[in-house]
Amino acid sequence: MPGPRETDVLVVGAGIAGLSAALAADRKEAEVTLATKATRPESASTWWAQGGIAVSRDDPVQFKRDIVDASAGTADPDAVDVLVDSADSAVRDVLVDTIGVDFDTNGGGFDYGREAAHDEPRILHVEAATGKHVHVPFLNYVADETDVRVLEDTAALELLGHEGAVYGAMLERDGEVTPTSAGATVLATGGIGALYPRSTNPAAATGDGIAMAALAGADVADMEYVQFHPTAYVGDGAGESFLVSEAVRGEGAVLRNGDGERFMPDYHEDADLAPRDVVARAVEAEREATGEVVLDVSPLDFEGEFPSLARKCQDAGVDLPTVPVAPAEHFLCGGVDVDDRGRSSLGRLYAVGECARTGVHGANRLASTSLLEGLVWGLRAGEDAAGMSVQPIEAPDLLERDPDLPERFARDKMHRLRRVMDEQLGVERDPDELGRAMAMLRRLKGEVDAYVRTRTSRSLYELRHASVTALLIARHASENDRSVGTHKLVTEDVPEPSAD
Secondary structure, three states: OOOOEEEEEEEEOOOHHHHHHHHHHHHOOOOEEEEOOOOOHHHOHHHHOOOOEEOOOOOHHHHHHHHHHHOOOOOOHHHHHHHHHHHHHHHHHHHHHHOOOOOOEOOOOEOOEOOOOOOOOOEEOOOOOHHHHHHHHHHHHHHHHOOOEEEOOOEEEEEEEEOOEEEEEEEEEOOEEEEEEEEEEEEOOOOOHHHOOOEOOOOOOOOHHHHHHHHHOOOEEOOOOEEEEEEEEOOOOOOOOOEOOHHHHHOOOEEEEOOOOEOHHHOOOOHHHOOHHHHHHHHHHHHHHHOOEEEEOOOOOHHHHOHHHHHHHHHOOOOOOEEEEEEEEEEEOOEEEOOOOOEOOOEOEEEOHHHEEOOOOOOOOOOOOHHHHHHHHHHHHHHHHOOOOOOOOOOOOOOOOOOOOOOOHHHHHHHHHHHHHHHHOOOOEOHHHHHHHHHHHHHHHHHHHHHHOOOOOHHHHHHHHHHHHHHHHHHHHHHOOOOEOOEOEOOOOOOOOOOO
16 A cells, blocks of 8 residues: 555545645645545546526525526525525636636627526526536546646545544545545545436446535535436437436426426426426426427527527437437536535545535525535635644555455445446335335445455546445435425325425
């Protein structure tokens, strides 16, 4: 094992939340190390974001109201205040003035878009590919224009914890594990898409940060609130699956079932622009009832307004103007429980971005608030984390006394985990099946733990993290007997009643 490394601030993850934390800590003249599993931009969740980033414009009160309404009244109002009150200044400072993102304009200023559950157009975007237009220049800026040390293709296996605090992490690269001591550790590891068979997340989204924090003793919250995006392209098995941005519906596209009928007005007064949880369940119900659901883009100039998406559709052989769609796992509203500075219940440990539960989203996230949350909380956490002194502690011995894993071990176990998550913890949940799901996931975790005790590999630890995170989702779902937001219990009547 290589010798130990020290850094003032260790950031794990290089999406917008991790980059923001690293930038803020660097601005405070802290020595910052940023470790990321990614070796190319596509491996980070931010790169995959399509819609854009919401800002307040001139009506922060309505923006706050929209966030709370989309959450079915469950969002933490104090956290919403932090997000909205910080939105415009954070976006202007970092994305516009510092890294120079060229958001779309319309000749008279920014071309603000509108998405589901937003009362007005307030979303800055670059076509329908905002994530990569934010992530690439941001990553380049941090790597080239700051003193942050960026470690690519580097995974955190577990945290260095002792008596209620975290003092760094065990980092792995090319099979070698390095203890890395830090004054403060910021988790920015993204989401949980790899836990489901269909997701809009990158394949590396295995819930690492949540699992590592939970295993170290940190509080987690709202894990049952898994948001499914209503419109992911689904082919016949030969084509690529990809997200069809909510912005397309914001510009006039409508959902139709297998009988060609527009159905969303029957589910909600906002029809195709209803909150995501409502639309996802409606799409699932109509797919079951009529065989398919398509997004009809004929009401707009699809190729002119969304050229990147149009090219994706053409490459996949989609027969426009209709795109076959289905719900896909999209965003975890819960995670490591943190305060308004990203501080967890453990000393020196922060969490930001999708792996954190700030309280902003409650039971359901408003569209185009994830990049904003990562930016705002990343900046606040990075600034707060700077200045803590490094206190090295003894690192655990990660064992390598047994042979390598069987070739298909991790793949087969992950397939089993995804099947449980898809069948028991999807768009709708049967309360009677949640206990069975927990039992199956406990057995799987036990099998994985038995191997972790004798072997060290990235794939094995990712599987361990996935099994821990899946079990947390199942446990929180089984403990919540109230159907709200993304946590929909099938014992209640469907379709979703219209909003008052």
